Amino acid sequence: MVRQPIRAFDYLPKHRRIETAVLGAIRRVLDSGSLILGPEVCSFEQEFAHYAGAEAGIGVNSGTDALTLALQALGVGPGDEVITVANCGVPPVAAIGACGATPRFVDTNAEDHLIDPANLERALSPRTKCILVVHLYGLAAEMNEILDFARQHDLKVVEDCAQAHGSTYRGWHVGCFGDIGCFSFYPTKNLGAYGDGGICVTNDPNLEKRIRMLRFYGFDDERVAVMPGINSRLDELQAAVLRVKLKYLRDDLHERRTIARRYLDGLRGSDLQLPVPMKDREHSYHLFVIATPKRPRIMAALESDGIGYGLHYPVPVHFMEAYQSLGYGPGDLPNTEQAAHSVLSLPLYPGLEAERVDRVISALTSVG
Numbered sequence: 001m002v003r004q005p006i007r008a009f010d011y012l013p014k015h016r017r018i019e020t021a022v023l024g025a026i027r028r029v030l031d032s033g034s035l036i037l038g039p040e041v042c043s044f045e046q047e048f049a050h051y052a053g054a055e056a057g058i059g060v061n062s063g064t065d066a067l068t069l070a071l072q073a074l075g076v077g078p079g080d081e082v083i084t085v086a087n088c089g090v091p092p093v094a095a096i097g098a099c100g101a102t103p104r105f106v107d108t109n110a111e112d113h114l115i116d117p118a119n120l121e122r123a124l125s126p127r128t129k130c131i132l133v134v135h136l137y138g139l140a141a142e143m144n145e146i147l148d149f150a151r152q153h154d155l156k157v158v159e160d161c162a163q164a165h166g167s168t169y170r171g172w173h174v175g176c177f178g179d180i181g182c183f184s185f186y187p188t189k190n191l192g193a194y195g196d197g198g199i200c201v202t203n204d205p206n207l208e209k210r211i212r213m214l215r216f217y218g219f220d221d222e223r224v225a226v227m228p229g230i231n232s233r234l235d236e237l238q239a240a241v242l243r244v245k246l247k248y249l250r251d252d253l254h255e256r257r258t259i260a261r262r263y264l265d266g267l268r269g270s271d272l273q274l275p276v277p278m279k280d281r282e283h284s285y286h287l288f289v290i291a292t293p294k295r296p297r298i299m300a301a302l303e304s305d306g307i308g309y310g311l312h313y314p315v316p317v318h319f320m321e322a323y324q325s326l327g328y329g330p331g332d333l334p335n336t337e338q339a340a341h342s343v344l345s346l347p348l349y350p351g352l353e354a355e356r357v358d359r360v361i362s363a364l365t366s367v368g
């Protein structure tokens with residue numbers, strides 16, 4: 001029997017279910033005569049802000065731009081330091097760099113790979129302006145402690161929610177705990193566009209206004225630039241697709257959690273480190289990340305069975321060539337470095353059938 005390959009991520013099963021609605025939305029935009037900053041973006045901004053429990057949303061070109069513009073709106077610039085983590089891929093660090101500021105890394109904790117608030121103090125300096133919190137893999141960071149620390153030291157807080165659409169902390173959706181929440185709509189995310197996109201959400205009308213200006217050349221209402229800005233607009237086609245997909249987000253999250261529960265049940269009792277369900281935080285399972293010292297053997301077993309996987313992330317940012325000048329070295333972020341060797345993300349997306357999940361579980365448990 002030929003076994004079908006299982007991809008780590010696939011948008012097609014979901015696309016097939018909603019194709020008619022998506023094509024209808026695309027046709028509506030093409031017939032409207034408005035492709036940039038029109039009614040679709042305006043409506044999507046309101047609908048997504050409402051979903052996340054925020055007063056306002058500002059659609060932008062990508063999640064990375066959302067982070068960059070959020071930091072700039074808060075006045076982060078050259079000479080400032082921003083505290084963040086090094087196990088997040090590059091985007092948050094790139095955003096800090098794009099503002100001319102300097103990242104200061106804190107180590108994560110070994111259980112859930114999220115920023116460890118106990119390490120914040122060590123990264124603090126007189127130049128620290130902001131904490132960029134990453135809700136990694138779909139689990140909210142320990143916000144109460146982070147917000148307390150920020151208040152004590154008069155720091156701004158930006159939340160990177162690129163992996164956390166649908167993630168809650170003490171019953172509230174992430175993105176509204178800090179000053180600004182930033183989401184990505186990269187196709188793999190919990191809410192994915194058919195291309196690039198992102199959004200900032202905030203409850204502060206002044207920050208909303210500043211981000212709106214920053215994303216559009218710093219223009220005021222007369223189209224005169226009153227601050228240096230860039231072009232980072234969400235386009236009408238992506239906004240229209242996202243409006244359709246937002247309607248299905250709750251179903252998609254339910255499906256993600258059902259798949260995650262199947263993995264948890266099937267792998268309980270194995271020696272793999274599994275995500276820990278938390279009472280006060282609802283995991284959105286953007287990624288189902290296991291950790292194991294046997295990773296090379298697990299990878300080989302998955303590959304030989306045609307099963308895709310991801311590594312999020314195999315090289316911590318402080319080890320990357322581009323960031324050597326920050327001055328970090330081996331041993332500076334022990335949990336981050338340890339996780340880079342041991343984490344592995346299992347296939348997970350709406351439309352992934354239970355039998356395939358079971359095949360992944362069998363492949364994993366067959367490795368001694």
Ligand SMILES: *Cc1c(COP(=O)(O)O)cnc(C)c1O
Pocket residue numbers: 062063064065088089091092134136160162163184185186196197198
């Ligand atoms: C995907 C991602 C981003 C960036 O999003 P883009 O839309 O690809 O720019 C930022 N932070 C994290 C943690 C991400 O996973």
